[in-house]
Amino acid sequence: MDDHSVCSTHAPAGNKASLRETSHESHIPSAEVLEAIENVILEVLKSLAQNRAPVLTVARRSDWRNIEDIYYSDILLFGSQSVVDNIINDISCMLRIPRRSLHVLSTTKGFVAGNLSYTEEDGTKVNCTCSTTAVTVPSNVQGIKNLISHAKFMLIVEKDATFQRLLDDDFCNKLSPCIMITGRGIPDLNTRLLVRKLWDSFQIPIFTLMDADPHGVEIMCIYKYGSVSMSFEAHHLTVPSIKWLGLLPSDLQRLNIRKDVLIPFTKQDQNKLASIQKRPYIACQPTWKKELEIMEASKLKAEIQVLTSLSSDYLSRVYLPNKLQFGGWV
Numbered sequence: 001m002d003d004h005s006v007c008s009t010h011a012p013a014g015n016k017a018s019l020r021e022t023s024h025e026s027h028i029p030s031a032e033v034l035e036a037i038e039n040v041i042l043e044v045l046k047s048l049a050q051n052r053a054p055v056l057t058v059a060r061r062s063d064w065r066n067i068e069d070i071y072y073s074d075i076l077l078f079g080s081q082s083v084v085d086n087i088i089n090d091i092s093c094m095l096r097i098p099r100r101s102l103h104v105l106s107t108t109k110g111f112v113a114g115n116l117s118y119t120e121e122d123g124t125k126v127n128c129t130c131s132t133t134a135v136t137v138p139s140n141v142q143g144i145k146n147l148i149s150h151a152k153f154m155l156i157v158e159k160d161a162t163f164q165r166l167l168d169d170d171f172c173n174k175l176s177p178c179i180m181i182t183g184r185g186i187p188d189l190n191t192r193l194l195v196r197k198l199w200d201s202f203q204i205p206i207f208t209l210m211d212a213d214p215h216g217v218e219i220m221c222i223y224k225y226g227s228v229s230m231s232f233e234a235h236h237l238t239v240p241s242i243k244w245l246g247l248l249p250s251d252l253q254r255l256n257i258r259k260d261v262l263i264p265f266t267k268q269d270q271n272k273l274a275s276i277q278k279r280p281y282i283a284c285q286p287t288w289k290k291e292l293e294i295m296e297a298s299k300l301k302a303e304i305q306v307l308t309s310l311s312s313d314y315l316s317r318v319y320l321p322n323k324l325q326f327g328g329w330v
Helices: 030-049 081-095 160-168 189-202 214-224 231-237 249-254 267-277 286-298 304-309 314-326
Strands: 111-114 117-119 125-127 145-148 153-157 178-182 206-209 243-246
Touching (some): 111 160, 145 189, 153 160, 153 189, 160 178, 160 304, 160 314, 178 189, 206 214, 214 267, 249 286, 267 286, 304 314
Parallel strands (some): 153 178, 153 206, 206 243
Antiparallel strands (some): 111 178, 117 125
């Protein structure tokens, strides 16, 4: 199976539960979750009754996410967090039921700030607009309600350091009201769910601010197209309309960024970029393809912080305002 193909695992015979999409998010009733589990057990019992070895069909996947939960209850048994991640995702894929409907929630690591308020499931009111610091992404995104925002756009920021710098510069209010979100690197499930929920709720443009390197492109693709580990429910977790605002490889040439502040590619960078370029969705994005070709030709990468070589506040004072005003995204 190709690493980037959509999960095609077949549920056991008689399993009527399937992953499905609603206008806001997927939620499988408890009765259907139990039915799916019971059907798996029933198939195992049937196989044993017929003296056949039970077969549980799961997808072959690699795991890109970090969660902290079941692993710590028996470290010796599981050995590593990735083992738990893979088991949970395999079970979710096999049952064709989102892991949140199985009530297995991961620890949140993302932050949100800006023009947004909402009520959490327990009735707690959260107002990101009035906060001088970021708010942790809720652990149960599915349960939040009464979302209110006057934001004109959403900005997904790759790194926590860049996110905090923009927060210190009051970026959410200076240009126009907006919502900023960071997954602090590879986004966890809750951060991806929140991005999708905000998109469903407000239908405002969403832009990404990533490092100009293969790792940054990879993270952006997770928000836009999905990850390998959660490919079987990508349509609940992604926003295909997301735009790449920066840092573009072409920006490095356009802004005459000095080569001595750029970073040479490693072998791992070359392999990662080659892998991304082969993905089917890149062929459907000619402007993205062109940017990746520029990166490939230069064999140089850059972090967002490279803009400080122009001036200390260039990102919030010049780069982002110009990009947003004149349409400098792809």
